[in-house]
Every structure is written in structure tokens, then in C-alpha cells.
Amino acid sequence: MNGDINGIKKNGDSGSSDSSIIAGGINEVIAVTFDGSGRANAAPIGIINRSGRSRLVLFRGTHTLENILENGIFCANIVHDPVLYVKTAFEDIGSENFAEDFAEYIADGEGCVQRFFRLKSAESFVLFKAVKTGESAESCIFELNIVYEKVLSAHVHPFNRGFAAIIDATVHATRYAISRSEELKELIDYDISIARKCGGERENEAADMLLEYIK
Amino acid sequence: MNGDINGIKKNGDSGSSDSSIIAGGINEVIAVTFDGSGRANAAPIGIINRSGRSRLVLFRGTHTLENILENGIFCANIVHDPVLYVKTAFEDIGSENFAEDFAEYIADGEGCVQRFFRLKSAESFVLFKAVKTGESAESCIFELNIVYEKVLSAHVHPFNRGFAAIIDATVHATRYAISRSEELKELIDYDISIARKCGGERENEAADMLLEYIK
Structure with a gap:
């Protein structure tokens, strides 16, 4: 997709404009986050991508926000299953839906390995570093940078x-x-x-x- | 995609359930048809796919219907450009948007070659044989069978x-x-x-x- 067969990004601090997956506008993906004990959580989010910058607004009181504040990373999963969008919007899905994965990438000239969780059924995914740049009583705003991305199975989906x-x-x-x-x-x-x-x-x-x- | 790297279908008369591209429900694609003099036309259509059968309803007074009645085939193009959907719904696009292509396939044990036109910007396409199975004063109904299909570039498109x-x-x-x-x-x-x-x-x-x- 981006001329990088192994899915390894060359620079973990590069801007999100480097992504071959995230497009312009709001990308409706399913975020997988996890807490300190490795318990994963999935919920739909909208990644706002304008002028080569990616941002995320998260409302307080969600596992997604708690986990991102704790770890500073999350995995944006591209799936094409409507049931999964509805389910993850309203309830916690079981651990059988998640796969543990490892991102190998180079940042500041050093080889890094990052453990994370993604959806088992993801067709592709993007691992983001999230830095809080603003907050209000209701929400937090994050600036996103891509750490790693991978296409697992590039299926064709006619528009429905x-x-x-x-x-x-x-x-x-x-x-x-x-x-x-x-x-x-x-x-x-x-x-x-x-x-x-x-x-x-x-x-x-x-x-x-x-x-x-x-x- | 369907274990057939060259995109050559094994049987030109096989049912549409064989497709690795057309999904269940209504597939909103851009149909490219052409007349006897090879002039191509593009317009959005909805391919209805239920229980492994594909059907198409076309209203009278359109180039799409005229050309399909003349040739009995059309090309369903999977594209992800919103401008192209709007444009082809309201006007005839120029010949520079079309590519002449040839489908090689086997039907009834014989090697066949079918000339057709598709969108230059198609990410994948399906060539259909269309058989009229019903009509009214306003429209015609067709039963569709896949002749050939091909994935040209399997890009990932996060939902927008x-x-x-x-x-x-x-x-x-x-x-x-x-x-x-x-x-x-x-x-x-x-x-x-x-x-x-x-x-x-x-x-x-x-x-x-x-x-x-x-x-």
C-alpha cells in the first residue's frame, strides 16, 4: 500500500499525512484501547483528518478515553461489519474478539517494539500515538501521530x-x-x-x- | 481475491454468487455500457444481490438501458470518488474517462474473448451478462450473470x-x-x-x- 510490505513505518513520529489508510475528512473506525492489565476495549470513533493533521475528540466517562489517557496509544481498526459497529457502540465485547499484536518500527533512529491489541476481524489497522492538546468539562482533544499501519486483507467493498x-x-x-x-x-x-x-x-x-x- | 490471479472466470455462465466483489444487498456501482459504434456511457446503478441471484431494474429512456438491450453486457465499476457518482448521474462524461478492455474467459468449454469498456479510474470491476426477464411501461428487469471480474487496485477505504x-x-x-x-x-x-x-x-x-x- 505505501511501498512498505512489512507494514513497518520508517518514523514513529511522522505526521498522519503519511498514512496510506486514513483519508481526508472524518474516518469512522473502531478504536481498540487497553488498560494496564491488558484488558482490551472497542468503540467506534471518528478520526478527523484535515490538512494532513489527524485529531480526535473523546467524551469523558468512556473506557476509550480512560485507556488512551493511561497508555497514549490506540489502534484504529478498519472493518466492514455493521454488527460490530452497533455492538461496540453499546456494549463491551468479549476478549475473544481481540488479537494481541506487536508493532516494530523505527523512531529517532532506534528500533522500537510496541505491544497493542486490535480487532481479530480487522481488514487493516493504524496504530496511533495520541497527545492531549485540549480539554473541557465534557471532552478531551488529541493530536494523533501514526506509529504503524498494516493491511491484513484488502477486500473490495462495493458501496452499500x-x-x-x-x-x-x-x-x-x-x-x-x-x-x-x-x-x-x-x-x-x-x-x-x-x-x-x-x-x-x-x-x-x-x-x-x-x-x-x-x- | 477469488484465488484467480488473472481475473479469468472459469465459467462465463456461472451465477453471480461466484463473485468475490459483489456483496449481499444492493451494490451501488457505476455501470459502463456502450453502443454499436463503441461509444461508452457511464451511470450509477444498483445491483440487487439476494440469495445468490443478481438482478437489475432499469428505467426507460436512458443510454444504460438502450445499450444493455443492444449488447446484453455491461461493466459494473467499483470506484470511490464521490464526484464521479454525481457527475455520471447527471451528465455524459467524456471518452477520456473510459478504457477499452478485453475479458478472456471459458464458457461451455470454449475460450472466449469479450471486448468491453470500463472506467479508467475503476479500482475493480465485474463484467455482467444481462438477460431481460421482465418489463413494464416504465422499466425493464434483468437477471445478471458474471462473465469476468478483476481487482485492479485494492485500496483500503475507511468509512466516511x-x-x-x-x-x-x-x-x-x-x-x-x-x-x-x-x-x-x-x-x-x-x-x-x-x-x-x-x-x-x-x-x-x-x-x-x-x-x-x-x-
């Missing part, structure tokens, strides 16, 4: 409006679960109708699951 | 809600251009706001272009 509708519904549903806003419910209902009409089996399953979470 | 919103807006906009329905306009406005918020440069460009087409 049903899959897209599940991601859209998940974003709205996490907010709706708190606010119970009628406006959000209408957006979710529209998304679910598109998921049923245009999606495959996994989109149908994800739609059922999402409606159960916000009942 | 802005890209998805452009496809959604394009579907609504082609209908809105005719009906001027207020309900469709509201859906388009929502999509455009997501495209601006979550998309990259190409999504912004596609949004500008789409709003111009439906002015």
Missing part, C-alpha cells in the same frame, strides 16, 4: 447504502439513548428503512440489534 | 459518512430533478450538511456540483 445507514443510525442512536429526542428518532427510523431495503443479512441483523438497544 | 451522504443525496437528487418534492429536498439538505461536516475535499466538490445540477 444499507451499511452506511447503519453507521448513521449508530451515531444518532448513541445520542438518542440519552436525549430521547424525537428528531433523532426520525433520523434513526429513516436509516433503518434504508438498511432494510438496501442492506444484506448483516445489515438486517445490525438493525434488529440497534432497535433493541434503544427500546 | 460524507461519502455515503453524497451517494444518498445523488439518489434523491435524480428524483428531485423531476418531482421537485419538498420531502426529497429536505433529505438532500440533510445529506449535504453531513457531506460538508464529515467529508474530505472530493465530497465538498461533489456537494457543490450536486446543488448546481438541481438548482
Whole structure:
């Protein structure tokens, strides 16, 4: 992908513009973080990539934020399974979903090895170093730098409006679960109708699951 | 992808369930068709894939339908450029966007060569044989069988809600251009706001272009 077959980045402190995976705009990925005892956690996040800089805003009270503040790194997983987006948005998934992995890279002329966790089903992933650059009562902002990235299996995914509708519904549903806003419910209902009409089996399953979470 | 490095399908009459590219549900791709004089045409279509069968519904009065009725084949292009979806939905793109290609495959034990056209920027494509199985005053229905498929460059695309919103807006906009329905306009406005918020440069460009087409 980036002319680096082993997936080893040449410079662990290089900017995120170096990524052959992260694109312009907001990348909706599933972040895997872990705590001191090696317990991994997965949750959807949006990596904001503008003008070659990657940033992340995380709300307080989540395992994702706690773990990133503790370790300063996280793994952005590219997956194409709508069920996994819905599930990780609403609950903690079991340890059987995670794989322990090791990143070998060179930083400041030195060879480094970083232990981390990723999703077993990741098609590709990017390991980020996250530096806190701002905070408020509700959230923290991080500047991201790529440490390592790897393409595990480069499958082709034709665009499916049903899959897209599940991601859209998940974003709205996490907010709706708190606010119970009628406006959000209408957006979710529209998304679910598109998921049923245009999606495959996994989109149908994800739609059922999402409606159960916000009942 | 399907253990067939040269992209040559073993059986030109095999069902679409054989595809390693077309997924379950509705696949939003850009169809390239051509007429007797070799003039190629591109337009977004939705390939409906359920229970291992692929089908296509095309409305009358389009080049896509005319060309498929004439040739019985078309090329489904997997691209990830939002501008191309918007452009091909509303206008004829120039010949510089097309590449002439040849499919070599085996059907009924015989080696066959099929000339066709595809998008130059296709990341992968599937060549389909289309057999008309039904029609009405407004549309024709086709049953699809894969002749040949090929992965040209398997790029990783993290999910972007802005890209998805452009496809959604394009579907609504082609209908809105005719009906001027207020309900469709509201859906388009929502999509455009997501495209601006979550998309990259190409999504912004596609949004500008789409709003111009439906002015």
C-alpha cells in the first residue's frame, strides 16, 4: 500500500499525512484501547483528518478515553461489519474478539517494539500515538501521530447504502439513548428503512440489534 | 481475491454468487455500457444481490438501458470518488474517462474473448451478462450473470459518512430533478450538511456540483 510490505513505518513520529489508510475528512473506525492489565476495549470513533493533521475528540466517562489517557496509544481498526459497529457502540465485547499484536518500527533512529491489541476481524489497522492538546468539562482533544499501519486483507467493498445507514443510525442512536429526542428518532427510523431495503443479512441483523438497544 | 490471479472466470455462465466483489444487498456501482459504434456511457446503478441471484431494474429512456438491450453486457465499476457518482448521474462524461478492455474467459468449454469498456479510474470491476426477464411501461428487469471480474487496485477505504451522504443525496437528487418534492429536498439538505461536516475535499466538490445540477 505505501511501498512498505512489512507494514513497518520508517518514523514513529511522522505526521498522519503519511498514512496510506486514513483519508481526508472524518474516518469512522473502531478504536481498540487497553488498560494496564491488558484488558482490551472497542468503540467506534471518528478520526478527523484535515490538512494532513489527524485529531480526535473523546467524551469523558468512556473506557476509550480512560485507556488512551493511561497508555497514549490506540489502534484504529478498519472493518466492514455493521454488527460490530452497533455492538461496540453499546456494549463491551468479549476478549475473544481481540488479537494481541506487536508493532516494530523505527523512531529517532532506534528500533522500537510496541505491544497493542486490535480487532481479530480487522481488514487493516493504524496504530496511533495520541497527545492531549485540549480539554473541557465534557471532552478531551488529541493530536494523533501514526506509529504503524498494516493491511491484513484488502477486500473490495462495493458501496452499500444499507451499511452506511447503519453507521448513521449508530451515531444518532448513541445520542438518542440519552436525549430521547424525537428528531433523532426520525433520523434513526429513516436509516433503518434504508438498511432494510438496501442492506444484506448483516445489515438486517445490525438493525434488529440497534432497535433493541434503544427500546 | 477469488484465488484467480488473472481475473479469468472459469465459467462465463456461472451465477453471480461466484463473485468475490459483489456483496449481499444492493451494490451501488457505476455501470459502463456502450453502443454499436463503441461509444461508452457511464451511470450509477444498483445491483440487487439476494440469495445468490443478481438482478437489475432499469428505467426507460436512458443510454444504460438502450445499450444493455443492444449488447446484453455491461461493466459494473467499483470506484470511490464521490464526484464521479454525481457527475455520471447527471451528465455524459467524456471518452477520456473510459478504457477499452478485453475479458478472456471459458464458457461451455470454449475460450472466449469479450471486448468491453470500463472506467479508467475503476479500482475493480465485474463484467455482467444481462438477460431481460421482465418489463413494464416504465422499466425493464434483468437477471445478471458474471462473465469476468478483476481487482485492479485494492485500496483500503475507511468509512466516511460524507461519502455515503453524497451517494444518498445523488439518489434523491435524480428524483428531485423531476418531482421537485419538498420531502426529497429536505433529505438532500440533510445529506449535504453531513457531506460538508464529515467529508474530505472530493465530497465538498461533489456537494457543490450536486446543488448546481438541481438548482
